[in-house]
Each structure stands twice: as structure tokens, then as C-alpha cells.
Amino acid sequence: EPEVTQTPSHQVTQMGQEVILRCVPISNHLYFYWYRQILGQKVEFLVSFYNNEISEKSEIFDDQFSVERPDGSNFTLKIRSTKLEDSAMYFCASSTQGALVGYTFGSGTRLTVV
Amino acid sequence: GESVGLHLPTLSVQEGDNSIINCAYSNSASDYFIWYKQESGKGPQFIIDIRSNMDKRQGQRVTVLLNKTVKHLSLQIAATQPGDSAVYFCAETPSLDKVIFGPGTSLSVIP
Structure with missing residues (x-):
């Protein structure tokens, strides 16, 4: 069964440093998403991406965040200057028809900012 | 603002019993609703979905009910198994x- 792959599984970074979280969506999917989940809380929408541009973003997704699809397979989330409150699980997801079908999620990257 | 909430944050059921997990949503414009399952250390996994023009949909051991009048969604799991823990x-789609996502309900199955 096709999977969404995320790397690394766990990243520890110092406050103020830049991090890049990587995702390989399912190959025939066209819609890509990032979500985050602070420990014990709900899954929060960050951004959706289609046709090489952001289609929607949440209030969380401020100027410190950016996304990129640098080639035909990877989809990245960059946090420019990490804060302690950025510590969370970050999930990448992809779908064939946007939000009209269920997404396939990756296993997540646990980001710890110290 | 948009929100999806749950009535019961935790639920414990005996193995073999049926489970019912409830959810309230607030956005009348949502056209599509999904239930996801998240096991420890993993990402959310799609279980079942339902569109706003339906009030019931059945899958394998799972049934989703939608009541648009009161903006209520429920997930029923038949013959709950330890692997269902x-x-x-619940999740809604207010836009394309x-x-x-709602805040989540933790289901614990007692063997």
C-alpha cells in the first residue's frame, strides 16, 4: 500500500535555529498538506499546497514557516527561527482530490526545540 | 470560528461490546466529514467518511451517522477489539x- 514518508522521525534543534522537515507524498497525489499536533492535543491544520502554490494556510502558518516542492517527489516544511512552542509532531499528508477524499498521513516528525 | 468538538474525551469499553464516539461540528458549510484513528506514535489513519447528502454510511465493523439538524457526527464500532484502542x-471539510480536526476521543478496550 502506498505510503507518505517523512524524515527525520525525530529532530532536536536549538531555539532560533532553522529546521527543514521532509516528506515524500504518494506519487500520484497532487494535493499536499502539513499539520501539527502538540503533545496530547488535536491535529491542527497548517497549510495546503496544490499546483506549486499554497492554496490555504492557517493563522499558525506565519512568516516563520514556508513550504516547498523542490522536485517531483519531495515536499518540505521549513521553520526559519524555531521557538520552544514549535515543539510538536508534524504530519505531512497527501490526497488525490484535495479535501474531497480522506488524506493519507505520514508517521510524522517529532520536533523538539530546546 | 470553525471548530469541531467532542462530547467524551475518553471512553473505555469491554472487548466485544459496541463503541460509540460522538462529535459536534460547528460549520454548516462543511460538506464532507471523516473519522480518523490515531495509534500511539503514528499519523492519523482514515477510517470512514460521509458526505452531507447522506445520514448513514457503513464500513467493515464501523458505521458513521450524520445529523445535520443538530450538527452531530458519530462513529459506531461493532464488536470492539483490543486493536481498536x-x-x-472526527474531522470536517469547511473548504476544498x-x-x-476535532480534539479527539481516546478509546480504551478492556480485554
Whole structure:
């Protein structure tokens, strides 16, 4: 069964440093998403991406965040200057028809900012 | 603002019993609703979905009910098994570009 792959599984970074979280969506999917989940809380929408541009973003997704699809397979989330409150699980997801079908999620990257 | 909430944050059931997890949503414009299951250390996994023009949909051991009048969604799991222990999230689609998750219900199955 096709999977969404995320790397690394766990990243520890110092406050103020830049991090890049990587995702390989399912190959025939066209819609890509990032979500985050602070420990014990709900899954929060960050951004959706289609046709090489952001289609929607949440209030969380401020100027410190950016996304990129640098080639035909990877989809990245960059946090420019990490804060302690950025510590969370970050999930990448992809779908064939946007939000009209269920997404396939990756296993997540646990980001710890110290 | 948009929100999807749950009535019961935790639920414990005996193995073999049926489970019912409830959810309230707030956005009348949402056209599509999904239930996800999240096991420890994993990402959300799609279970079942339902569109706003339906009030019931059945899958294998799972049934989703939608009551648009009171903006209520429920997930029924028949003959609950230990492998069903997880956190369950309802989610709604207020636009074509995003899915909004509820806060989650933790289901614990007692052997």
C-alpha cells in the first residue's frame, strides 16, 4: 500500500535555529498538506499546497514557516527561527482530490526545540 | 470560528461490546466529514467518511451517522477489539483546501 514518508522521525534543534522537515507524498497525489499536533492535543491544520502554490494556510502558518516542492517527489516544511512552542509532531499528508477524499498521513516528525 | 468538538474525551469499553464516539461540528458549510484513528506514535489513519447528502454510511465493523439538524457526527464500532484502542478524531471539510480536526476521543478496550 502506498505510503507518505517523512524524515527525520525525530529532530532536536536549538531555539532560533532553522529546521527543514521532509516528506515524500504518494506519487500520484497532487494535493499536499502539513499539520501539527502538540503533545496530547488535536491535529491542527497548517497549510495546503496544490499546483506549486499554497492554496490555504492557517493563522499558525506565519512568516516563520514556508513550504516547498523542490522536485517531483519531495515536499518540505521549513521553520526559519524555531521557538520552544514549535515543539510538536508534524504530519505531512497527501490526497488525490484535495479535501474531497480522506488524506493519507505520514508517521510524522517529532520536533523538539530546546 | 470553525471548530469541531467532542462530547467524551475518553471512553473505555469491554472487548466485544459496541463503541460509540460522538462529535459536534460547528460549520454548516462543511460538506464532507471523516473519522480518523490515531495509534500511539503514528499519523492519523482514515477510517470512514460521509458526505452531507447522506445520514448513514457503513464500513467493515464501523458505521458513521450524520445529523445535520443538530450538527452531530458519530462513529459506531461493532464488536470492539483490543486493536481498536486508539485516539479517534472526527474531522470536517469547511473548504476544498483543508480538513479541520476535532480534539479527539481516546478509546480504551478492556480485554
